[in-house]
Amino acid sequence: QSVLTQPPSVSAAPGQKVTISCSGSSSNIGNNYVSWYQQLPGTAPKLLIYDNNKRPSGIPDRFSGSKSGTSATLGITGLQTGDEADYYCGTWDSSLSAEGVFGTGTKVTVL
Amino acid sequence: EVQLVESGGGLVQPGGSLRLSCAASGFTFSSYWMSWVRQAPGKGLEWVANIKQDGSEKYYVDSVKGRFTISRDNAKNSLYLQMNSLRAEDTAVYYCAREGIFCSGGSCLDYWGQGTLVTVSS
Numbered sequence: 726q727s728v729l730t731q732p733p734s735v736s737a738a739p740g741q742k743v744t745i746s747c748s749g750s751s752s753n754i755g756n757n758y759v760s761w762y763q764q765l766p767g768t769a770p771k772l773l774i775y776d777n778n779k780r781p782s783g784i785p786d787r788f789s790g791s792k793s794g795t796s797a798t799l800g801i802t803g804l805q806t807g808d809e810a811d812y813y814c815g816t817w818d819s820s821l822s823a824e825g826v827f828g829t830g831t832k833v834t835v836l
Numbered sequence: 837e838v839q840l841v842e843s844g845g846g847l848v849q850p851g852g853s854l855r856l857s858c859a860a861s862g863f864t865f866s867s868y869w870m871s872w873v874r875q876a877p878g879k880g881l882e883w884v885a886n887i888k889q890d891g892s893e894k895y896y897v898d899s900v901k902g903r904f905t906i907s908r909d910n911a912k913n914s915l916y917l918q919m920n921s922l923r924a925e926d927t928a929v930y931y932c933a934r935e936g937i938f939c940s941g942g943s944c945l946d947y948w949g950q951g952t953l954v955t956v957s958s
Contacts, residue, residue, distance in 0.1 A: 727880060758942030769931055769951055770881065775944040813881050816942040824897050825871065825883030825943040
């Protein structure tokens with residue numbers, strides 16, 4: 726099961742802002758960089774944010790990331806209908822069983 | 837253009853085996869860590885395994901240790917996942933993904949394939 730906890734869903738009207746939290750522990754978020762992924766319906770995930778707050782080329786600045794302690798946050802401003810998707814945080818867990826980990830996922834609904 | 841194309845999925849009985857392949861193109865395959873990630877129907881993402889550029893380091897999620905083996909052939913620009921002793925709970929879409937070379941750490945996957953469906957059922 727996922728060791729990173731996200732809210733199951735968030736929603737807002739077009740043009741508004743949403744934030745998605747990702748809660749972990751010292752073995753994962755607390756000591757590693759966080760990435761965020763967007764998965765549109767029926768498609769493969771896409772990297773949105775890496776190294777906590779950096780955007781790959783082509784990702785609009787409406788998407789932002791931050792990290793504090795053992796939690797991370799994804800922000801989406803100027804919400805668009807095309808942003809309706811599932812969002813996942815991800816990082817490495819440096820515990821005894823070193824492995825990659827993802828969050829539980831958050832469904833963003835544009836009202 | 838970076839492309840990752842998975843193949844080898846299908847229907848297999850519990851206890852059976854399957855070998856997934858991922859053909860990479862558009863980048864220098866031997867320079868990147870590579871990963872497998874799966875997604876059960878209607879569920880979230882689950883990281884499965886990854887492998888270092890030269891194959892000298894491999895990591896697995898606990899639930900597949902001893903059953904799955906990740907490997908690569910840099911001469912063929914290909915990534916593999918050998919899956920043995922398959923269980924119903926292994927049913928998922930399996931994605932091949934590239935670890936971003938620009939990432940400072942923490943496992944960031946910058947390119948993904950379209951996925952291949954593995955169904956374990958009698």
